[in-house]
Amino acid sequence: MTVKDFRRIALSFDGAEESSHMGQPDFRVGGRIFATLASAKQGYGNLKLTLEQQAAFVEEAPEVFVPIAGGWGRMGITHIRLAAADEDVLTGALRAAWKLRVDANAMGKKNARSGTKKRGGAGRLR
Numbered sequence: 001m002t003v004k005d006f007r008r009i010a011l012s013f014d015g016a017e018e019s020s021h022m023g024q025p026d027f028r029v030g031g032r033i034f035a036t037l038a039s040a041k042q043g044y045g046n047l048k049l050t051l052e053q054q055a056a057f058v059e060e061a062p063e064v065f066v067p068i069a070g071g072w073g074r075m076g077i078t079h080i081r082l083a084a085a086d087e088d089v090l091t092g093a094l095r096a097a098w099k100l101r102v103d104a105n106a107m108g109k110k111n112a113r114s115g116t117k118k119r120g121g122a123g124r125l126r
Helices: 003-010 051-058 089-116
Strands: 016-021 024-029 032-036 043-049 065-067 077-083
Touching: 003 016, 003 024, 003 089, 016 032, 024 089, 032 051, 032 089, 043 089, 051 065, 051 077, 051 089, 077 089
Parallel strands: none
Antiparallel strands: 016 024, 024 032, 032 043, 043 077, 065 077
């Protein structure tokens, strides 16, 4: 697969749009990123997955999926080797990242309507 394929498939999902983050192409739904082409020069697309999804993809196809090094990878951000992926694998991985973002967006809206906030984090006032 190629960068062109990644872009075509990412934009095929309902509500997906291309934007840019730090000068690199990204793909968003509801204004939030689910995938990027920040590592395209190295032959990768990047996916925002859960750690469980990341582990399953890497276990099933270690020649295709690689956790991004460092902290990003420990948060589920995952490289997909474009040259090693086929259409079905790339579509499935992008769909998983897109669906995760759609679900998180819906949960955020639900929490905002109910007045629920996330607890904890730096800068929390008491």
